[in-house]
Amino acid sequence: MVGVSTLNTLKFDAELCTGCGMCVDVCPHAVFALNSRTIHVVRADACMECGACQVNCPFGAIQVDSGVGCAAAMIRAALTRQKQGECGCSG
Amino acid sequence: MTGQTDDRVVQTTTSAITWANRWDHFLARWAIHRGGHRVAPGLNALGHPTADAPVFVTANYTLSFDALRAALVGMDGYILVLDTKGINVWCAAGKGTFGTDELVQRIEVTGLKNVVRHRTLILPQLGAPGIAAHQIKKQTGFKVEYGPVRAADLPAYLKTHQATPEMRRVHFSLRDRLVLIPVELVAALLPMLLAAVALYLVGGSVTSSAVIAAVLAGTVLFPILLPWLPTHEFSTRGLILGGIVALPFALMTFLSNPNAALWLRVVGALTFLISLPPITAFLALNFTGATTFTSRTGVRREIFAYIPVMAWMFGAGIALTIARAAIKILGGA
Numbered sequence: 231m232v233g234v235s236t237l238n239t240l241k242f243d244a245e246l247c248t249g250c251g252m253c254v255d256v257c258p259h260a261v262f263a264l265n266s267r268t269i270h271v272v273r274a275d276a277c278m279e280c281g282a283c284q285v286n287c288p289f290g291a292i293q294v295d296s297g298v299g300c301a302a303a304m305i306r307a308a309l310t311r312q313k314q315g316e317c318g319c320s321g
Numbered sequence: 322m323t324g325q326t327d328d329r330v331v332q333t334t335t336s337a338i339t340w341a342n343r344w345d346h347f348l349a350r351w352a353i354h355r356g357g358h359r360v361a362p363g364l365n366a367l368g369h370p371t372a373d374a375p376v377f378v379t380a381n382y383t384l385s386f387d388a389l390r391a392a393l394v395g396m397d398g399y400i401l402v403l404d405t406k407g408i409n410v411w412c413a414a415g416k417g418t419f420g421t422d423e424l425v426q427r428i429e430v431t432g433l434k435n436v437v438r439h440r441t442l443i444l445p446q447l448g449a450p451g452i453a454a455h456q457i458k459k460q461t462g463f464k465v466e467y468g469p470v471r472a473a474d475l476p477a478y479l480k481t482h483q484a485t486p487e488m489r490r491v492h493f494s495l496r497d498r499l500v501l502i503p504v505e506l507v508a509a510l511l512p513m514l515l516a517a518v519a520l521y522l523v524g525g526s527v528t529s530s531a532v533i534a535a536v537l538a539g540t541v542l543f544p545i546l547l548p549w550l551p552t553h554e555f556s557t558r559g560l561i562l563g564g565i566v567a568l569p570f571a572l573m574t575f576l577s578n579p580n581a582a583l584w585l586r587v588v589g590a591l592t593f594l595i596s597l598p599p600i601t602a603f604l605a606l607n608f609t610g611a612t613t614f615t616s617r618t619g620v621r622r623e624i625f626a627y628i629p630v631m632a633w634m635f636g637a638g639i640a641l642t643i644a645r646a647a648i649k650i651l652g653g654a
Contacts, residue, residue, distance in 0.1 A: 237616060237618045237619045237622055238616040238618050238619065239618055252454065254489075255446070255449075255467050255484070255489065256446060256449035256467055257489070258446065258447065258470060258489065258490060258491040258613070259490065259491070259614065260486060260489065260490060276614070277616060278613075278614050278615060278616045279616040279617045279618060280411075280414075280415065280449075280450045281415075281450045282414075282446075282449035282450040285449065285450060285451070285452070285453050286449055286452070286453060286454050286455070288455040295617065295618065296415075296450065296617065297415075297617055300607075300609070300610025300620075301555075301606045301607050301608075301609045301610055301620050301623070301624060302607050302610055303610070304617075304620060304621055304624055305624055305628065308624065
């Protein structure tokens with residue numbers, strides 16, 4: 231598999247977690263695992279900040295700075311001094 | 322309110338992918354009429370669904386919709402198409418158009434509650450960044466069930482309504498990367514041709530073909546070779562690949578003028594070695610947007626770390642090219 235050296239902003243608060251397992255279902259990179267009714271962050275560096283876990287956690291136990299990740303959009307945003315770039319992708 | 326009446330009409334669809342569909346997919350892959358590969362948002366009946374038939378949710382991008390219906394061969398069900406402006410599920414979820422509000426509204430305007438008896442929706446897993454399942458439940462009463470990443474896994478998924486860990490993972494296989502190449506190529510085509518023509522006039526055919534090689538390296542070779550390139554950053558991988566592609570041009574230039582002054586031959590070779598790699602690296606960095614695993618934070622760090630490097634290298638290369646052309650014109654070489 232491709233070498234993934236992704237920095238990310240994923241934060242998991244075990245205090246708020248109820249072990250519902252929703253994050254395990256929605257994560258496309260198996261970052262979370264459910265062991266004896268508790269969630270463990272098992273592959274933190276594989277997180278791509280898609281935001282699926284945060285959006286689908288009913289208890290606010292996950293925080294991640296997600297958003298459009300295209301370099302093109304972010305370069306445009308940096309040049310025009312906007313915080314968030316608009317991605318033109320449809321592929 | 323006539324729009325609402327229309328929205329309540331259940332359209333019919335099949336699992337058959339026609340040649341017209343395939344042609345549409347081909348055009349979409351080549352970024353021709355981008356944003357125009359849409360199906361109408363709303364409710365579709367596949368086969369002969371009863372009030373107990375499953376409801377699948379997808380985007381109004383033809384590639385998304387067709388992948389779903391093709392996976393449901395021989396099944397009866399409903400397909401609820403969200404208005405994602407012709408964008409695929411994952412990208413649209415990231416933008417929020419495949420989103421909670423759109424799903425809530427689409428359930429409402431299609432009158433889905435009167436069409437089916439049950440209260441379960443099967444969503445593609447990659448729609449999750451845009452949809453808060455608990456909000457859908459709260460606002461509409463429908464329970465969101467996240468199916469597999471790939472529509473092709475749906476028949477297996479539907480046997481147990483439990484996705485295996487493998488069904489939940491995204492990959493980025495050679496095939497996945499190959500299908501993305503045309504879009505990358507088309508996006509770079511016009512600037513590439515303009516640069517090639519301009520450079521042909523200034524520097525001749527070698528310079529002109531060198532820039533074409535650098536662009537092809539970034540748009541075609543890079544996606545293919547991605548897993549095998551050293552380093553973990555797209556920028557440095559691109560610089561390395563661009564450097565390899567620049568080598569033959571540098572050598573050719575160095576060896577083609579054996580009678581010229583040594584420093585001129587070195588400068589000629591150097592021009593390619595510093596101006597081509599940033600072109601490939603920039604395109605490589607751009608490709609992060611098409612991958613399935615790069616994070617925003619990681620890409621942002623690369624932009625701040627390497628875009629200035631690329632700009633300086635490229636600028637220096639341009640300056641050298643102009644200087645060489647001037648020397649040539651003045652008869653120095």
